[in-house]
Amino acid sequence: MDTLKKKFYEKSSALKVEIKSLLKEHSELMVDDVNLGQIYGGARDIKMMVWETSELDAMEGIRFRNMSIPELKEKLPKGKDGKEPLPEALFWLMLVGEVPTKAEADWLTEEWRKRSTVPAHVFSTLDALPTNTHAMTQFTIAINAMQTESIFASRYDEGMNKDEYWDATYEDTMNLIAKLPQVAAYIYRRTYAAGQHIAPSTTEDWSGNYAHMLGFENEEFKALMRLYLTIHADHEGGNASAHTTHLVGSTLSDPYLTFAAGMNALAGPLHGLANQEVIKWIFDMLEELGTTAPTKEQIADYVHATLAKGQVVPGYGHAVLRRPDPRFMAQMEFAKEYIRHDDVVEVVWKVFDVVPGILSSLGKVKNPWPNVDAHSGALLVHYGLKEYGYYTVLFGVSRALGVLAALCWSRALGFPLERPKSVTTEWVRQFLAEHKAKA
Ligand code: HAX
Numbered sequence: 001m002d003t004l005k006k007k008f009y010e011k012s013s014a015l016k017v018e019i020k021s022l023l024k025e026h027s028e029l030m031v032d033d034v035n036l037g038q039i040y041g042g043a044r045d046i047k048m049m050v051w052e053t054s055e056l057d058a059m060e061g062i063r064f065r066n067m068s069i070p071e072l073k074e075k076l077p078k079g080k081d082g083k084e085p086l087p088e089a090l091f092w093l094m095l096v097g098e099v100p101t102k103a104e105a106d107w108l109t110e111e112w113r114k115r116s117t118v119p120a121h122v123f124s125t126l127d128a129l130p131t132n133t134h135a136m137t138q139f140t141i142a143i144n145a146m147q148t149e150s151i152f153a154s155r156y157d158e159g160m161n162k163d164e165y166w167d168a169t170y171e172d173t174m175n176l177i178a179k180l181p182q183v184a185a186y187i188y189r190r191t192y193a194a195g196q197h198i199a200p201s202t203t204e205d206w207s208g209n210y211a212h213m214l215g216f217e218n219e220e221f222k223a224l225m226r227l228y229l230t231i232h233a234d235h236e237g238g239n240a241s242a243h244t245t246h247l248v249g250s251t252l253s254d255p256y257l258t259f260a261a262g263m264n265a266l267a268g269p270l271h272g273l274a275n276q277e278v279i280k281w282i283f284d285m286l287e288e289l290g291t292t293a294p295t296k297e298q299i300a301d302y303v304h305a306t307l308a309k310g311q312v313v314p315g316y317g318h319a320v321l322r323r324p325d326p327r328f329m330a331q332m333e334f335a336k337e338y339i340r341h342d343d344v345v346e347v348v349w350k351v352f353d354v355v356p357g358i359l360s361s362l363g364k365v366k367n368p369w370p371n372v373d374a375h376s377g378a379l380l381v382h383y384g385l386k387e388y389g390y391y392t393v394l395f396g397v398s399r400a401l402g403v404l405a406a407l408c409w410s411r412a413l414g415f416p417l418e419r420p421k422s423v424t425t426e427w428v429r430q431f432l433a434e435h436k437a438k439a
Contacts, residue, residue: 077100077106092108118186125142245259288302292343
């Protein structure tokens with residue numbers, strides 16, 4: 001058993017025992033009351049699942065195993081750029097709650113390299129699709145096609161003992177994460193580079209190799225990829241891609257099918273697809289205004305026109321956050337550090353000056369601040385990755401780290417099938433009538 005797997009087994013076994021005794025004593029303890037607004041309003045703020053890998057605070061933003069993004073940048077082992085954390089290190093941290101040494105992070109890079117071979121039928125499945133198929137559709141189809149490799153599915157078929165679920169889930173998780181960059185790069189090259197594919201590097205880390213296979217050798221871009229693939233990895237368990245993964249995983253669907261389901265959720269424009277919508281919105285604005293350097297007044301008019309059409313301003317707002325997203329701020333800092341001037345980046349910053357005031361003035365938007373998706377496209381455009389229809393795949397490759405680490409925990413702790421209760425509006429009417437009669 002490798003060191004990471006052994007550590008995970010020891011920690012998850014201990015926590016399983018602790019949870020059992022905690023629930024034995026306290027399972028009737030009330031944590032929250034749920035109100036009608038929450039029942040009709042997308043279950044906001046209802047505490048109803050355990051997610052060990054990260055936690056979101058409305059004001060402070062995301063913490064991975066209690067570490068903020070600036071702390072990750074300081075404490076995690078770094079890639080060869082010397083500044084940006086290795087996503088490998090973040091995965092280790094999320095899985096076992098410990099900051100790995102550089103040697104441990106490097107071991108993971110090598111381990112994923114060893115497991116990275118993608119079966120040929122995955123490429124032929126992709127090749128059967130029209131090249132104008134949306135990149136996220138290609139991505140989820142490819143993940144489903146890789147399910148032939150699932151160790152969990154084949155061991156379950158052979159009658160696996162439930163105490164071994166964590167082991168098979170760990171193996172699938174490691175294999176799937178290892179293969180994702182090549183699958184994702186293949187989609188990019190077949191869609192946007194006339195199918196001229198690039199063989200994997202034998203020396204780059206996980207992010208550097210992904211950048212290389214996409215066709216980008218610029219070291220700054222590779223540094224950006226390390227940051228990008230780190231900050232998009234996890235956002236606690238309630239967001240749509242994580243929660244979908246959790247729900248589908250709770251049926252004991254194998255990690256491939258489970259992760260593909262999460263990626264279908266990520267592909268929605270209110271969630272991960274917002275990263276493509278933001279840059280599309282900016283490009284449309286610049287085209288309509290006939291300038292690459294719009295004034296704040298011009299941007300304000302364009303925002304009002306977007307709202308008047310009954311559309312949302314992409315990249316702004318959040319179901320939990322009530323402050324500018326630290327993931328937005330981390331990307332802004334990256335741009336300030338690495339990029340001297342860029343028209344699109346400047347537009348993103350002007351939009352940041354203009355939009356919160358307008359959204360606040362509507363009186364209904366709970367969070368007028370930018371989220372992670374408001375900045376990412378401008379950085380990618382700067383380094384030449386302009387095909388915004390691809391952006392959500394980059395997000396998805398990163399999100400695999402968090403949701404699959406969390407899936408390992410769900411299987412190790414033996415979490416049951418998720419099955420919340422729904423009600424009908426007729427039930428609500430009767431409930432209200434009884435409530436009125438009692439008052
Ligand atoms: N532009 C215009 N209106 C907005 C808005 C925005 N950016 N954000 C919220 N609103 C509106 C909502 O549509 C809602 O209007 P109605 O009452 O007329 O339906 C009202 O303000 C209240 O919404 P809320 O409570 O503030 O926000 P929700 O929790 O319901 O929704 C969303 C959160 C992220 C879906 C929302 O802010 C939004 O649509 N933002 C734009 C899309 C986006 O950037 N999504 C990415 C979010 C981060 C993420 O998951 N990344 O992957």
